[in-house]
Amino acid sequence: MSSVFGKPRAGSGPPSTPLEVNLAILGRRGAGKSALTVKFLTKRFISEYDPNLEDTYSSEETVDHQPVHLRVMDTADLDTPRNCERYLNWAHAFLVVYSVDSRQSFDSSSSYLELLALHAKETQRSVPALLLGNKLDMAQYRQVTKAEGVALAGRFGCLFFEVSACLDFEHVQHVFHEAVREARRELKSPLTRPLFISEERALPHQAPLTARHGLASCTFNTLSTVSLKEMPTVAQAKLVTVKSSRAQSKRKAPTLTLLKGFKIF
Numbered sequence: 001m002s003s004v005f006g007k008p009r010a011g012s013g014p015p016s017t018p019l020e021v022n023l024a025i026l027g028r029r030g031a032g033k034s035a036l037t038v039k040f041l042t043k044r045f046i047s048e049y050d051p052n053l054e055d056t057y058s059s060e061e062t063v064d065h066q067p068v069h070l071r072v073m074d075t076a077d078l079d080t081p082r083n084c085e086r087y088l089n090w091a092h093a094f095l096v097v098y099s100v101d102s103r104q105s106f107d108s109s110s111s112y113l114e115l116l117a118l119h120a121k122e123t124q125r126s127v128p129a130l131l132l133g134n135k136l137d138m139a140q141y142r143q144v145t146k147a148e149g150v151a152l153a154g155r156f157g158c159l160f161f162e163v164s165a166c167l168d169f170e171h172v173q174h175v176f177h178e179a180v181r182e183a184r185r186e187l188k189s190p191l192t193r194p195l196f197i198s199e200e201r202a203l204p205h206q207a208p209l210t211a212r213h214g215l216a217s218c219t220f221n222t223l224s225t226v227s228l229k230e231m232p233t234v235a236q237a238k239l240v241t242v243k244s245s246r247a248q249s250k251r252k253a254p255t256l257t258l259l260k261g262f263k264i265f
């Protein structure tokens, strides 16, 4: 079987084999990564959560009539990227999330996109990213305009959406499925799309990425193998797999039960 950096290559199996896509959700604390993940997986909005949890969920999806085994890593960095190799070498696509009512979260999303660009340059492997401005329902408290989101996405050559984890499920689902499409495109014809371009541009007034975010810890040569633990399906939820893969920077957690820490309405 052909492989991409040691991983089974999606799309290389027989037609009935579901495509395997790993999706990592990145962003500052509170941007709504968990809320979006849970909305996508359960169609529900969460209002209470444990910000320290970092889990990988697995869901069987059908995207454009094709079965997809989708794994979603809801990361839990603190305020800046940390121990990034756990997702950099694992994901086939990234969702970089900020909150439209938080300038800080927007600045962080820029840092994440820079990190992905740096990684793409280092590895010569382009992994698609989508930029999401979350909490669109809070638009009256906007600190980030839609034009700024569009411009940032344009700078890094990625798709851009404004969404809300509280509003309609279909829009959130559409965004996740777009990520699958982007990953699928990349996996089927690797390196046919341009690499991220931002690192080619001068970033005046900014220190180097590694200096600003302590990314020395983000070594790009380690393949983090994520071991998923199969769990029985829980009523009302599409989730079939939950893994406690707490970031090294977080306190240690026991193996999770489904959606531990979340209150689902």
Ligand SMILES: Nc1nc2c(ncn2[C@@H]2O[C@H](COP(=O)(O)OP(=O)(O)OP(=O)(O)O)[C@@H](O)[C@H]2O)c(=O)[nH]1
Pocket (backbone or CB within 6 Å): 027, 028, 029, 030, 031, 032, 033, 034, 035, 036, 046, 047, 048, 049, 050, 051, 052, 053, 075, 076, 077, 134, 135, 136, 137, 138, 163, 164, 165, 166, 167
């Ligand atoms: N109004 C509104 N609130 C949201 C939305 N998404 C998330 N929230 C709330 O924002 C807070 C943070 O959401 P989380 O999903 O936990 O954010 P996170 O990015 O996962 O943050 P960490 O878990 O700390 O990494 C919670 O109180 C959510 O209920 C949204 O679309 N609209």
